[in-house]
Amino acid sequence: MKLDLxxxxxxxxxxxxxxxxxxxxxxxxxxxxxxxxxNSNNINLEKDLGAKYDNIEVILSxxxxxxxxxxxxxxxxxxxxxxxxxxxxxxxxxxxxNLIGTLNQVSDFTLATPLNDNPKIPNYKKVDLKKSxxxxxxxxxxxxxxxxxxxxxxxxxxxxxxENFFLYLENDDLxxxxxxxxxxxxxxxxxxxxxxxxxxxxxxxxxxxxWHWSWSKFYYNKKHKGYIYALIExxxxxxxxxxxxxxxxxxNKKYKSKIYYNRVLGFYNAMIGKSSWYRPKID
Numbered sequence: 001m002k003l004d005l006x007x008x009x010x011x012x013x014x015x016x017x018x019x020x021x022x023x024x025x026x027x028x029x030x031x032x033x034x035x036x037x038x039n040s041n042n043i044n045l046e047k048d049l050g051a052k053y054d055n056i057e058v059i060l061s062x063x064x065x066x067x068x069x070x071x072x073x074x075x076x077x078x079x080x081x082x083x084x085x086x087x088x089x090x091x092x093x094x095x096x097x098n099l100i101g102t103l104n105q106v107s108d109f110t111l112a113t114p115l116n117d118n119p120k121i122p123n124y125k126k127v128d129l130k131k132s133x134x135x136x137x138x139x140x141x142x143x144x145x146x147x148x149x150x151x152x153x154x155x156x157x158x159x160x161x162x163e164n165f166f167l168y169l170e171n172d173d174l175x176x177x178x179x180x181x182x183x184x185x186x187x188x189x190x191x192x193x194x195x196x197x198x199x200x201x202x203x204x205x206x207x208x209x210x211w212h213w214s215w216s217k218f219y220y221n222k223k224h225k226g227y228i229y230a231l232i233e234x235x236x237x238x239x240x241x242x243x244x245x246x247x248x249x250x251x252n253k254k255y256k257s258k259i260y261y262n263r264v265l266g267f268y269n270a271m272i273g274k275s276s277w278y279r280p281k282i283d
Contacts, residue, residue, distance in 0.1 A: 001107055003100050008081045008149070009033040011073035013066055015040050018048075020196070021087040025053055029096055035076055037061055037069045063279060066145065067161030067170035074160050080153060086146035088196035092117075098191035099149070106133055110154040110183040111175065113147040114191035121197070123147065124187045136190045143185055145171030146195050154183060162223075166276040167212040169220045176224060203255060207262045211278045214241075214266030219276070231271065238267045 010028055014021050014036055025034065034056040038045055046058040059072055070084050091114075099114055116123040123144040131139035148171065150160075159177075161170045175185055214234075221230035241263040248257035266278070 001104060001109075003081065003103050005029055005032060005096060005100060007079045008083055009035055009077045009079045010083045010085060011035045011037065011070060011077065012085050012087050013037045013039060013069035013073065014042075014045070014087050015063060016042070017087040018042075018045055021045075021049075022052075024085060024087050024089055025049070025056075027091040027095075031055060033079060035059065035073045037073045039063045039065075039069050065163070065166035065170075065276075067165050068163040071160045071163060074150065074152070074155075075158060077152065080151070082150045082152055084145070084148040084150065086195070089146055090194045090196075092192055092194070095191050095193055099188050102136055102188045102190060103149075103186070106137060106184075106186065108151075108184060109186050110151050110178050111143060112149045112151075112186040112188060113143045114193040115187055115189050116144075116147075117192040117194050121195075123193075123195070127187075131184070133186075136188060138187045138189060140185055140187050141179060142172055142175035143187065144195075146197075147193050154178075164219060164276065165216055166278075167208070168216040170216075173220060173223070207258055208278065210259050211262040211266040212276060214238075214263045215270040215276050215278075218267055218270035222270070234267055234271075238264065241267070 010032055012021060012024060012034070015038075021036070028034065031054065034053065036049055036056065036058045038058055039061050040063060041060045043060065046060060049056055049058055057076070059076060061069060061072055064072075073084070074082050095114055099112070103109065103112055113123060123146070124138070124140040124142065126141035128139045128141070133139075160174065162173050165173065178185060218230050218234050221233055241260045245257055245260035245264060248260065262278075269277070
């Protein structure tokens with residue numbers, strides 16, 4: 001296949017990410033095409049990025065979540081390939097050259113990514129050696145959502161991320177649907193990317209993370225394996241979270257009690273079929 005930097009658009013969803021997105025953008029090839037989907041409607045960020053970077057488009061949006069934000073960028077993309085990045089990622093100097101050069105050795109792919117440079121935190125699951133090309137191009141079951149190169153020719157229906165997910169598992173859902181069509185997802189080992197990881201230590205963000213992890217886990221299992229499976233798989237952790245919430249509430253550990261309270265609420269809302277409505281409270 002013929003993969004070229006000029007036919008790739010980088011898409012980054014931001015939400016109050018002023019302190020980190022510039023480092024990500026600075027690490028990208030200078031003349032590359034870039035789309036920023038700004039989920040907190042930050043007009044100042046739009047002006048700042050437009051003044052600082054070439055070939056950049058900033059789309060202002062309300063807080064629709066990572067998957068839906070990525071979809072906005074993917075649908076606005078005019079190139080054949082789109083590269084989804086989280087704002088807390090950075091490329092090395094040779095990341096894109098190695099990625100492009102290596103992927104040009106394969107005949108076809110749907111999703112691909114460089115390897116996370118921290119070997120303790122792999123950004124993929126389950127290597128399939130039979131379908132791998134060589135030691136640098138590994139066929140895998142799924143890749144993490146912070147770095148995903150899309151071959152948009154494979155998405156003629158524009159069915160990208162499931163927007164019912166607000167946070168967590170939208171990338172696993174997408175990868176599962178790709179594999180169900182017997183298409184290829186690759187990790188490129190000789191191309192490295194740095195991912196800071198996490199969305200901060202603010203208490204409200206921790207409440208958000210715990211609520212949505214419980215919600216997304218139940219919804220994902222229900223979608224792909226049925227309601228009964230999702231209920232049975234999640235019920236022990238749900239009951240455990242109730243017990244821990246009550247324990248920390250009784251001993252007046254407010255932060256811990258609310259963590260488990262939000263886990264309970266996330267599961268409960270998913271179980272009764274309510275949407276992933278919970279949103280962060282950030283000043």
